[in-house]
Amino acid sequence: MNDVASFGANIQKTVLEATSDALGLAILVCDKNDEIVFASRPILQFYPIPAQFLEAGTRLKDFLGAIFDSGVRSGTAPETSRRNVNRDEWISERLSHHWRERFDVVERIGRHRWINVRKRRLSSGLGIVAISDVSEQKKREEQMQLDMERVELTEGILDSLPNPICVKDRSLNYIAVNKAFCALHGMTADTILGRSVWDLLEPELAEKFERSDRATLETGEIHYQPEQIVQADGEDLWVVTRKFRVGDPGKYLLVTCMNDVTDLVVGYSGLDDASSSRSPLEIKDYGLFAPAQNCYDPFRSIDMQHLIEAGAIIDPDTRGRQRILLITDAPALEVNLVPQLRRWGFDACAVRNAEELSAFKDACAVRAVRIDTLLIDGTMADALTLVSSWTSSPSLVLAKDWKPVELRASVLALCENGIGTLPSVEADGPADWDIIVPDVSLTGRPMPEVEVVVAEDNEINQFVFAQILEGLGISYRIAADGEEAVKLWQRYRPNLVLMDVSMPVMNGFDATRAIRALEKSASFQTPIIAVTAQALDIDIEQSKLAGMDDYITKPISPDMIEAVYRKFVITKAERLAG
Structure with a gap:
């Protein structure tokens, strides 16, 4: 008599083998008791283990133990695979991955070989693992990185x-x-x-x-x-x-x-x-x-001893053109905006401080030169004070995120209609002053490309941080040690740093001290939160001395991260807006 169940199982095995060959995958299926139900032969291409460990009924624990003993195992660099790595801890960690609903990771299993491991646990308890070789992709990425380094080297040589x-x-x-x-x-x-x-x-x-x-x-x-x-x-x-x-x-x-x-x-x-x-x-x-x-611009290069002659610099042929004076202490804004105003058909120049503004005003008075519009950099702390005495010209506060089309329309309206005469500083608010209000940002900082830098050396915790931050819609970068965390902070200037206190190369305390030292001349200090295994008094005290703002303890949770982000980022932004 034929065994119907056995016949069905054979069909399923055949389908899985065909799928494995067609997709170029190594497939492993285990049941809810962590026993292997099916394992395709291509697994042996990645792990040099005896074929008997692929047989149905083999415990997943024994299969992982055979991989560990082979020395070619995922999650451990080849140069450290023969060193003192705890076998039971490694197997337990891998077993925990199998019981997640889904788990994806790219790992190196050889000096020049990388694999993509995708794990899914079905509601029935069946666990499915698909392994694919991504070595070529990694090589392309490494080549791209090498090309980028060469480009940077070339740029460095050209700049020198x-x-x-x-x-x-x-x-x-x-x-x-x-x-x-x-x-x-x-x-x-x-x-x-x-x-x-x-x-x-x-x-x-x-x-x-x-x-x-x-x-x-x-x-x-x-x-x-x-x-x-x-x-x-x-x-x-x-x-x-x-x-x-x-x-x-x-x-x-x-x-x-x-x-x-x-x-x-x-x-x-x-x-x-x-x-x-x-x-x-x-x-x-x-x-x-x-x-x-x-390339010489007399207005941009104007200094105190030449300011009195500024009226003579103005081309007589341009008297019919509207004149705009930009007040900013930011060279980048001046270099960008003044040429743009000139391309629009305006006569434009800039002054950078109270002394230049006063001298320029006197020069205009002597030469009977009228400034049609005053453009004020809204990020200057003393912008209102600087222009408080200039009441004869329409004025416009320039937002940090100004748009060319909107700015041009606003300037034309001011020049033609004379809207926006500057009120006195003592007034409650510049009601008759046409203002472009910039978006609220932390002490004038633009929204960073990366909002949170996480310093964490443990791969499991890295994964947990990534899942939580992605779920909250917060952009992030992860550093594997304190030195890398400092470099990421320098590159992205995030709104928040989550700093594990115990890491290789440079621990969290030293990394925080390095960041604080770099921040001495900055107007904004990044909140740094210590992440500790347990809330020991000595760790908390060291965190404070290093310059950290608060601490959280592992295991971390979405509520915990959201509370910290709201406390040190969102609340601060709301307070500044208020």
């Missing part, structure tokens, strides 16, 4: 060079610039990248440069031109500019290198023949050096 260098794509937009090129224009890399020469120079020069750029891109011939440049600081720079085409067909890039020959042209200091009227190069025709970009 004294000659201005820039790279443009086929659309002639800047995709890379070094520090010398940024200094030449008096701008940051972020304000240059993605833009074209038309955004930086006068139309005549922009057209000239674009012609030579396109000629080099199309023909591959090196462009050579001696040039005289006026830098952002007003100093002359004599260069020999060369343009090269690099890359493969269809993916050409344009590299421009400006070799600084200023010392050779104007002469070295201290030469014996310094009284000679000739330069060391004995240049007969300075006309060889074509006038190039003039």
Whole structure:
């Protein structure tokens, strides 16, 4: 007589084996008693264990013990697999993973081999484990990381060079610039990248440069031109500019290198023949050096001894254009916004403090120059005080997250309608002052890319932290030791740090001291919460001395993390808003 149950079991086994082969997976199925029901042969490709441990009826504990004894086991680096690792603890930890409803992890089982382990526990009690080889993916990721490191190294080398260098794509937009090129224009890399020469120079020069750029891109011939440049600081720079085409067909890039020959042209200091009227190069025709970009901005470079002459700097041909004065102590905002206002057709310049504002006001009065609109940086602590005496011009407070379209419309409305005369500082509120209110942030800080940094060396606790923070919708990064936690804090400046006190390389106390030392000059101090195994008085005292704000004890829970986040992040933001 045929055994129907046995026949059904054979069909199920056949289906599982076919599924394992078709998907390239190693599959393991165990019942609610933690005994193996099915194990596909590809498991032996990952773990060199005797085949008898894959037979039905084998206890899961024995199967894991065989993996441990093989020395090639997940969750343990190959170089430490032969060291003193507790066998029972390792097996117990893996058994606990099998009883989770779902568990996914990527682990290394060899020096160059990685696997993705996905575990699911069904409501019937059956546990299913699927193992796949992701070594190639990890290799690609490692290669990508290596490529990124090479890019960073290349950028570091370019930034250390004294000659201005820039790279443009086929659309002639800047995709890379070094520090010398940024200094030449008096701008940051972020304000240059993605833009074209038309955004930086006068139309005549922009057209000239674009012609030579396109000629080099199309023909591959090196462009050579001696040039005289006026830098952002007003100093002359004599260069020999060369343009090269690099890359493969269809993916050409344009590299421009400006070799600084200023010392050779104007002469070295201290030469014996310094009284000679000739330069060391004995240049007969300075006309060889074509006038190039003039990056000097008299308004941006204005200082106290020149302020009184500021009215004479204004071009008489631009008297019909509306004039805007920006008040900000942030160089980045000035560099970004003043050129933008000029592209919109306004005459714009900036002052940075009370002394410059007062001198500029006197200069305007002497020259009968009217400022049509006053733009005030809303992040300046004394913005209202600085402009309290300037009552004749419409005013606008600039939000930190200003939008170009909205700002342009607001400025035009003020210039045309004269809305927004500045009230006195003593008034309860600037009711007649057109204000763009910035979003509330912690003491002026923008919302960070990563809200919470977790310092935790235990893999299980890392997983628990990740699950809780993801469930709460909070962005996070996890550090495996204190040193990494400090680096992540420096990179992301999060709203909160959850710091395990006991970690390798650098413990939580030392990591907190390092962060506090780096924060001495900062206006915002990141809340750091100690995470301890148990609330011992000595740990709590050490936490306070290190500079931690509070502590929580393991095991952690969603309620615990949410309470800490609400106390040190949300409540503080609400208090600042109030």
